[in-house]
Amino acid sequence: DTAVSQTPKYLVTQMGNDKSIKCEQNLGHDTMYWYKQDSKKFLKIMFSYNNKELIINETVPNRFSPKSPDKAHLNLHINSLELGDSAVYFCASSQENQPQHFGDGTRLSIL
Amino acid sequence: RKEVEQDPGPFNVPEGATVAFNCTYSNSASQSFFWYRQDCRKEPKLLMSVYSSGNEDGRFTAQLNRASQYISLLIRDSKLSDSATYLCVVTEGGGGADGLTFGKGTHLIIQP
Numbered sequence: 001d002t003a004v005s006q007t008p009k010y011l012v013t014q015m016g017n018d019k020s021i022k023c024e025q026n027l028g029h030d031t032m033y034w035y036k037q038d039s040k041k042f043l044k045i046m047f048s049y050n051n052k053e054l055i056i057n058e059t060v061p062n063r064f065s066p067k068s069p070d071k072a073h074l075n076l077h078i079n080s081l082e083l084g085d086s087a088v089y090f091c092a093s094s095q096e097n098q099p100q101h102f103g104d105g106t107r108l109s110i111l
Numbered sequence: 112r113k114e115v116e117q118d119p120g121p122f123n124v125p126e127g128a129t130v131a132f133n134c135t136y137s138n139s140a141s142q143s144f145f146w147y148r149q150d151c152r153k154e155p156k157l158l159m160s161v162y163s164s165g166n167e168d169g170r171f172t173a174q175l176n177r178a179s180q181y182i183s184l185l186i187r188d189s190k191l192s193d194s195a196t197y198l199c200v201v202t203e204g205g206g207g208a209d210g211l212t213f214g215k216g217t218h219l220i221i222q223p
Contacts, residue, residue, distance in 0.1 A: 033211075041215070042213075043198065043213045043216075045212075097142060098143075100157070101157075102156070103154060104154055105153075
């Protein structure tokens with residue numbers, strides 16, 4: 001049973017398109033996150049979300065928007081994709097101040 | 112600005128040796144500390160939490176020095192399977208995005 005699952009695992013698309021990545025966790029955690037890991041392998045947090053609050057890293061372009069239909073899901077929508085968006089995107093979940101559990105990652109390639 | 116600094120390496124270490132990494136953090140209000148391991152093209156996985164009193168898990172020992180604001184990871188009797196990138200993670204409470212900082216990771220290569 002996968003604790004944090006995200007789909008798709010690979011996403012290849014053209015510049016300018018709009019795409020979504022889905023994430024689900026079955027751990028009962030209160031908080032979910034999205035991270036971006038670029039070609040230099042630096043893992044950077046983009047968003048965190050719990051039932052009460054969405055916290056956005058101010059460096060994230062507003063083309064990126066998280067959407068949470070319920071506590072177990074946090075999807076990532078990306079509008080007008082750019083070349084620089086190519087990266088691996090990881091979803092994660094945790095309880096407050098507890099270690100995070102990561103999904104397998106979505107490898108996004110922009111053509 | 113909140114920063115977590117790690118030596119990126121790579122550390123090339125012979126199998127069976129002992130290796131240690133440090134990680135420094137800038138925010139003295141930081142509350143929780145973790146070491147994660149990330150294998151190539153895989154997701155980060157929790158290796159161990161770091162407690163003020165220090166803690167050990169098999170061949171791995173983690174230490175926290177709040178006064179000097181650094182945490183360390185010691186690996187004894189290193190195995191080929193220990194080759195990975197080790198990420199230092201510092202949280203500042205609240206669980207939100209503004210309280211979580213990952214280091215850039217230290218790349219470890221265990222050589223036969």
